[in-house]
Amino acid sequence: MKEFIEHLYNELEFLEGLPFIIPFIIGSFILAFIIINFIAVFAGVCTYIERKVAARIQARVGPYMVGPHGILQWLADALKLLFKEDTVPEKADKLLFKLAPFIVFAGSFACWVALPLAPAFSPARLNIGILYIIAFGSSVILGILMAGWASSSKWALFGAMRSAAQIVSYEVPTGLTILAMLLITGTLDMHNTIAQINLDGTISGGQSQGLPFPLNYFSTNADNFSAGMFSWYIFRYPPFTFIAFIIIYICALAETNRVPFDIPEAESELVSGYHTEYSGMRFSFFFLSEYANMFVFSAIITTLFLGGWLPPFNITGSLLAPACGIILYMLVKGKTTDPANRFIAFCTGAGIGIFLGVLSGDKNYWFADYLGIQSLRFIEGLFWFFTKSFGLVILMMWLRWTIPRYRVDQLMELCWKKLTPLAFINLFCIGILEWLYK
Amino acid sequence: MLWFTKYPVENLLILSSAVFCFGIYTIVTRKNAVSILMGVELVLNSVNLNFITFSQFVDNAGISGNMVAIFVIVLAAAEASVALAIILGIYQNFGRVDVDKLTSLRN
Amino acid sequence: MLLDFGVLLLYIVIACGFLTAALVAGRIIRPNKPYKDKLTTYECGEDTIGTSFIQFNVRFYVIALIFLIFEVEIVLLFPWAVVYKNVGLIALIEMGVFILILLAGFAYVWSQKDLEWVKSEIETEKEHGTNL
Amino acid sequence: MSLNEILLNIIFYALALTGLFSSFMVATSTNMVRTAFSLLGVLFSFAGLYGLLRADFLFAAQILVYVGGILVLIIFAIMLTHKIANVNLSNESTSSSTVIAVVCILFAVLVFIALTLPEYIKINQRNKPLTEMIGNNLLSDSLLPFEILSVLLLACLIGAVYLARKEVKE
Numbered sequence: 001m002k003e004f005i006e007h008l009y010n011e012l013e014f015l016e017g018l019p020f021i022i023p024f025i026i027g028s029f030i031l032a033f034i035i036i037n038f039i040a041v042f043a044g045v046c047t048y049i050e051r052k053v054a055a056r057i058q059a060r061v062g063p064y065m066v067g068p069h070g071i072l073q074w075l076a077d078a079l080k081l082l083f084k085e086d087t088v089p090e091k092a093d094k095l096l097f098k099l100a101p102f103i104v105f106a107g108s109f110a111c112w113v114a115l116p117l118a119p120a121f122s123p124a125r126l127n128i129g130i131l132y133i134i135a136f137g138s139s140v141i142l143g144i145l146m147a148g149w150a151s152s153s154k155w156a157l158f159g160a161m162r163s164a165a166q167i168v169s170y171e172v173p174t175g176l177t178i179l180a181m182l183l184i185t186g187t188l189d190m191h192n193t194i195a196q197i198n199l200d201g202t203i204s205g206g207q208s209q210g211l212p213f214p215l216n217y218f219s220t221n222a223d224n225f226s227a228g229m230f231s232w233y234i235f236r237y238p239p240f241t242f243i244a245f246i247i248i249y250i251c252a253l254a255e256t257n258r259v260p261f262d263i264p265e266a267e268s269e270l271v272s273g274y275h276t277e278y279s280g281m282r283f284s285f286f287f288l289s290e291y292a293n294m295f296v297f298s299a300i301i302t303t304l305f306l307g308g309w310l311p312p313f314n315i316t317g318s319l320l321a322p323a324c325g326i327i328l329y330m331l332v333k334g335k336t337t338d339p340a341n342r343f344i345a346f347c348t349g350a351g352i353g354i355f356l357g358v359l360s361g362d363k364n365y366w367f368a369d370y371l372g373i374q375s376l377r378f379i380e381g382l383f384w385f386f387t388k389s390f391g392l393v394i395l396m397m398w399l400r401w402t403i404p405r406y407r408v409d410q411l412m413e414l415c416w417k418k419l420t421p422l423a424f425i426n427l428f429c430i431g432i433l434e435w436l437y438k
Numbered sequence: 439m440l441w442f443t444k445y446p447v448e449n450l451l452i453l454s455s456a457v458f459c460f461g462i463y464t465i466v467t468r469k470n471a472v473s474i475l476m477g478v479e480l481v482l483n484s485v486n487l488n489f490i491t492f493s494q495f496v497d498n499a500g501i502s503g504n505m506v507a508i509f510v511i512v513l514a515a516a517e518a519s520v521a522l523a524i525i526l527g528i529y530q531n532f533g534r535v536d537v538d539k540l541t542s543l544r545n
Numbered sequence: 546m547l548l549d550f551g552v553l554l555l556y557i558v559i560a561c562g563f564l565t566a567a568l569v570a571g572r573i574i575r576p577n578k579p580y581k582d583k584l585t586t587y588e589c590g591e592d593t594i595g596t597s598f599i600q601f602n603v604r605f606y607v608i609a610l611i612f613l614i615f616e617v618e619i620v621l622l623f624p625w626a627v628v629y630k631n632v633g634l635i636a637l638i639e640m641g642v643f644i645l646i647l648l649a650g651f652a653y654v655w656s657q658k659d660l661e662w663v664k665s666e667i668e669t670e671k672e673h674g675t676n677l
Numbered sequence: 678m679s680l681n682e683i684l685l686n687i688i689f690y691a692l693a694l695t696g697l698f699s700s701f702m703v704a705t706s707t708n709m710v711r712t713a714f715s716l717l718g719v720l721f722s723f724a725g726l727y728g729l730l731r732a733d734f735l736f737a738a739q740i741l742v743y744v745g746g747i748l749v750l751i752i753f754a755i756m757l758t759h760k761i762a763n764v765n766l767s768n769e770s771t772s773s774s775t776v777i778a779v780v781c782i783l784f785a786v787l788v789f790i791a792l793t794l795p796e797y798i799k800i801n802q803r804n805k806p807l808t809e810m811i812g813n814n815l816l817s818d819s820l821l822p823f824e825i826l827s828v829l830l831l832a833c834l835i836g837a838v839y840l841a842r843k844e845v846k847e
Contacts, residue, residue, distance in 0.1 A: 002548060028552050032559045054566040084577050096714060102561055109560040113553050123556070124549035131623055131737040138745030142717055145752050149710055152627075161756065164749060165605050168612045171745070175619035180628035182708045188808055285564055318768050409662035412608070416660040420615075424648065428641070434629070435637050439704045441688040447779055449733075450726070455787030457719070460700040463780045467770040470709065472754055476716050479747065480560075480700055483723050494730045500803050501810050505819055506809065507735055511742050512826055515617045516833040517749045521612050522754040523837035526606060529758040532722045536769070547685075548727040550736075554688065601756050607841050609753050613746040614834045620738050621826070624812030636816055639824070646827040650834035659838055 001031060001123050013035060026381035028030065035112055043291035044074035050397045057401040078284070096150035104143035106390055108289040110136045111296045116191045116306040118309050119382035129190035130178060133300060134171070137255070141167050142294070144274050147286070151277035160271030162408065163257060169415045170254040170261075177248045177421035180430045181304045184236050188198040190242030191351060194308035197231050228365065232307035237433045240314075242427050245305050245424070246421055249392075252297035254415070256290060261411060298350045299385070300391035306388050317357020324353035450491040458484040471525045471535040475518060482514045607659050611651075618647055689729060696722035705770070709759060713752050720744050734808045 005027045009015055016025055048063065048071065055062025063070030088097055114121040114129040126132050141164050148160020185193045234241050254261040257273075275286045302308055311318065328349030332342055367375035406414065457480055464488045486507045493503020527544030529535050622640065629636050654660060699718030705711045724739040803810065815823050 001552070015707065020681055024548065025555070028555055029559070032556050036559060082567075082571050083575050090581075093710070096711065099714075102564055106557045110553060110556050113549075113556050124551070124552035124555060126549050126733065127546065128733045128737045131620075131734075131808075134713075135670055135740040135745065137738045139740060141749055142601075142714075142744060144753075145749070146714060149752075149756075157756075161601060161753075163603055165608050166752075168609055168745075168749060172612060172615045172619070173672040175616065179619060179622050179626050180625070183629050186627060186630045188623070188627060258684070280575060283568050285567070323642060343551065381569050412660065412662040416611075417655070420651075424644070429645075431629070431637055435633060436684060441678075441682075443678070447794065449588070449689065449721055450730075451692070451791035451794075452788055453696065453726075455784060456697055457700045458787065459784040462702045462783065463776065464704045465779075466776050467704075467772045469769045469771065472751060472758065473709070473712060473770075476712060476751065476768050477764060479716060479743075480703060481720060483743075484718060487723060487726060490727055490730050490732045490735060494732070499810075501807075502813055504732055504735055504807065504811060507732070507816055508738060509740055509819075509822060509826070511735075512617050512621065512830070515613055515742055515747055516829055518612055518750060519833055519837045522606070522750055523840035525754060526603065526757060527840050530713070530802045535758050538771075546731060546733065547729070550733075551688070552683070553728075554725070555813050556690065572730060602809050603757060603841055606750070606753050606757055607745075607838055609750045610837050610841065611834065611846075613742075613750055614830050616746045616828060617742055618827075620741055621815070621823070623817055626735065626812075628812035632813075632816055637815060639820065643824060643827045646824075646831050647834075650831040653835055654838055657838070658840065 001121065002125065002210045003120055006014045013435070019068075028123065031218065035123070036109065038108065039288060039292045039295075040078075041113075042295060044078055044177055045289045046291050046294075046393065046397075047077065048074040049394070050400075053394070053397050054401055057398075074081070078319040081280060081284040082386055084280035086282060087277075089153070089277050090132075091152045091206055092277065093152065094147050095152040097277075100143050100147035100150060101282050102143075103146060105285045105289045105292075107136055107139045107143060108209060108292040108296065112292075114190050115296070115299050116194055116303060116308055117385055118378045119195070120191075121378060121381075125189060125191050128188050130182070130188050130304075132174065132195075132299070133190075133296065134178065137293070137296065138167070138171060140289070147278070148274040151274075154275050155272075155276045156274050161188050163274055166257070166261065167255050169412060170251045172262075173247055173415065173419040174251040174255065176420070176427055177244045177251070178300075178304065179246055180423070180427045181233060183427075183430050183434045184233055185243075185304070193303055193321060194310065197233075197307060197310060197351055205312065228317075229307065229310075229312040232305065234305040236291040237430055240429045240433070241305070244430070245301070245420065247423055248301055248304075248420065250414075252294075252301065253396060253399065254398075254411070256293045258294070258396055260403040260406050262405060294396060295389060298396075301392055302388040308388075309385040311380065311384050313354050313357050313365075314360070314362040315357075315367060315370050316360040316371060318363040318367075320353030320356050321350040324356070325349035328352075447495050450487060453486060454484040454487040454491070457487075469536045469538055471528070471537050472522070473524070474537065475521050478521075479514065480520070482510055486510050580597070604662060611654060611659070614647070618644075685729075689726075692722045692725040692729070696726070709755055710752070713748065713755060716751070717748060719742065719747065731803075732807060734811055811844075 002024070005024050006020075008027075009020060009023055010048075013283075020252075042324050051073070052062045052070075063073040065074045066072045073324055088094060113123045114133050116128050144163050145160050148156045148163075151157070182188070185196075187196070229235070233244050253259075275283055278286060313321070325346040326349070329342055329346045332345040336342065364370050366377055366380060368374055368380055440449060461477045461480030461484060464480060465474050468474050468477065489503040489510070491503075491508045493500055493507070497503055525535055532539075619645075625636060625640055695717055699715045700724065702715035703712055703719060715830055720739065720743045724736050724744075727733075727739060727805040
């Protein structure tokens with residue numbers, strides 16, 4: 001963000017006399033406003049998609065009345081929440097009851113500051129990026145406890161205590177896994193984490209690294225080889241980084257209170273957990289921050305494992321993938337009516353296209369380079385970053401209807417007896433490998 | 439005027455001593471053991487602020503004060519966990535955590 | 546760097562401002578007809594019973610306690626992870642010692658069954674020596 | 678005074694006032710849970726001050742350990758030692774004019790010391806990010822205290838868990 005505004009500041013002549021801080025604040029303000037509205041729309045669209053995914057999985061239609069295929073349902077929901085009466089229970093601690101949504105929402109919104117959204121672009125570049133995000137992510141616990149206690153309702157209090165215990169527990173494997181990835185990346189700055197990946201499979205800055213053990217087979221001559229998506233951190237030390245990815249994804253589910261870990265708001269026993277007493281707009285902000293948190297976690301995983309804004313395949317691949325997909329889709333379309341089969345056919349075609357792209361040996365990964373317009377990289381990076389993160393969010397929704405809810409003791413056992421020891425072993429293994437292959 | 443940008447050290451020291459005094463006041467006057475612990479946290483925080491201030495403005499490398507502050511934070515965590523465990527124990531045995539009522543060990 | 550922290554502050558302020566604006570907008574257009582029954586605590590339509598005491602299980606505290614110790618450890622390990630590449634073997638050994646000492650504590654807690662949320666009834670009976 | 682300095686002043690005084698007010702509430706609030714959430718205000722404002730002093734790692738550690746850890750532990754302990762469903766958890770305090778006078782004198786002495794300090798050096802310029810320097814320091818100069826810390830944490834873990842668990846069985 002700073003570089004971007006500096007650039008504008010130097011280019012635009014009418015800003016000459018102004019101190020730099022003024023355009024900087026205005027620019028940051030505009031960006032923050034865009035992001036906050038994005039969160040609101042994102043949460044709305046997510047509820048719509050979630051209901052559609054649920055309906056598809058349960059062989060229903062889902063929302064259908066408002067707009068074509070119910071596509072405006074989320075707007076109607078938002079309007080409804082705006083018009084709902086906002087009750088504060090008589091016995092509640094009024095001040096804390098009203099303060100809690102602020103803490104929860106500000107905590108989850110502040111996490112967006114350090115996310116690397118596009119090449120050379122994130123709202124702010126903090127030296128301690130990832131540490132800062134998990135710190136602010138954990139401050140949400142306080143908001144939840146505050147909401148639960150201030151409602152002075154048993155459901156809310158139980159839900160809040162359970163939620164706090166759950167989030168707190170799953171923070172341990174999350175932290176250990178992020179530590180393991182930090183050994184590979186060597187920087188806390190989220191922006192540098194991606195910026196130092198070269199698409200030929202090396203990491204720039206510090207020592208130059210070739211690909212690690214199984215992949216270095218291909219890269220004997222780095223000049224002739226372009227790793228593409230194999231340069232992402234998830235492919236660095238294959239079994240261990242995969243395990244790390246799975247651990248942190250499970251933890252992300254647990255920390256955002258998603259099914260199968262939604263004990264805090266298990267509607268069959270606790271009504272709806274810590275926000276039982278909330279209604280109208282206040283409730284909707286809890287809701288909003290939950291979806292914002294889902295996205296933040298997906299974005300962290302995207303940055304640490306899936307190469308952030310980097311394009312996954314070269315230009316031949318990215319042109320061939322949709323083309324082959326559509327061809328196969330057309331071939332299958334006449335023979336089957338089941339949309340699932342058509343989808344599988346499309347995916348197979350896309351896979352073939354990507355494979356052909358890899359075989360072609362094309363080393364152009366950015367359309368921006370191909371077209372010779374460097375500023376296009378910004379939009380391309382933005383596209384890839386949001387596509388990957390959103391894919392992980394969709395996966396969360398999918399899992400909701402696939403896996404039954406955990407009991408509270410199973411939840412704790414999974415965290416402390418399986419994930420934590422696994423994360424420790426993983427940390428050691430990655431540490432040793434990193435030392436061997438440095 | 440005592441502007442922060444002109445006299446940063448003085449400003450920070452006055453702030454931290456005020457918080458320190460509030461902490462001491464809490465420790466002395468509160469009856470509840472958990473509240474007393476919160477007073478201790480206030481004191482530790484004010485001391486931390488002093489360390490970091492001096493680390494920033496006096497130390498050339500700018501690191502020693504930060505190191506001490508980190509150790510203080512870790513010790514605060516250790517102290518809080520043990521103290522609260524003891525308080526919980528007292529509550530289980532006596533049904534209260536008011537320090538002025540807990541006199542059974544006096545004789 | 547201060548500028549970046551300033552952006553962070555700005556974001557927090559904007560989040561609070563956005564929430565306030567939404568609440569104020571809601572206040573203008575939404576109805577507001579509170580009455581006594583509506584403002585009671587939600588308890589499935591029943592009158593609230595037993596406001597005085599809910600005894601939480603000490604296990605909540607034990608879990609939070611174990612978490613706190615590990616959290617502190619993780620915070621201390623972050624600077625180590627950042628310099629790990631430049632220091633090499635010594636860093637690996639030192640941190641191995643650090644983690645192993647703490648893992649001893651983890652093993653102790655595990656062996657004492659403090660990580661288990663619900664102890665099975667039979668085990669509880671064994672500990673209490675009752676024989677039902 | 679330039680615009681940047683004015684902004685810095687505003688931010689500092691806002692943080693300082695938040696911290697002062699919150700710590701005042703910690704010292705005087707009559708509601709137990711509100712006391713704990715006032716402590717949250719103190720912790721956040723101090724974290725902000727660390728940020729203002731360019732101690733970025735401390736900023737994160739403060740929020741992660743104090744806010745996300747110690748405060749949660751304190752709130753859990755309050756929930757476990759009080760009749761929690763009662764909103765007005767009382768938090769008694771015995772205050773006398775003597776105590777207030779002694780604390781005021783203490784404050785006066787501290788302010789006097791702060792204002793009579795010798796002239797100080799300018800803001801130092803670190804050439805490396807703070808986290809990196811701390812990492813190097815942990816692996817060289819403060820290695821021994823660092824390893825001792827792990828023993829301390831081990832003792833804490835075992836001791837506190839033992840204390841807390843013993844009471845469950847009785």
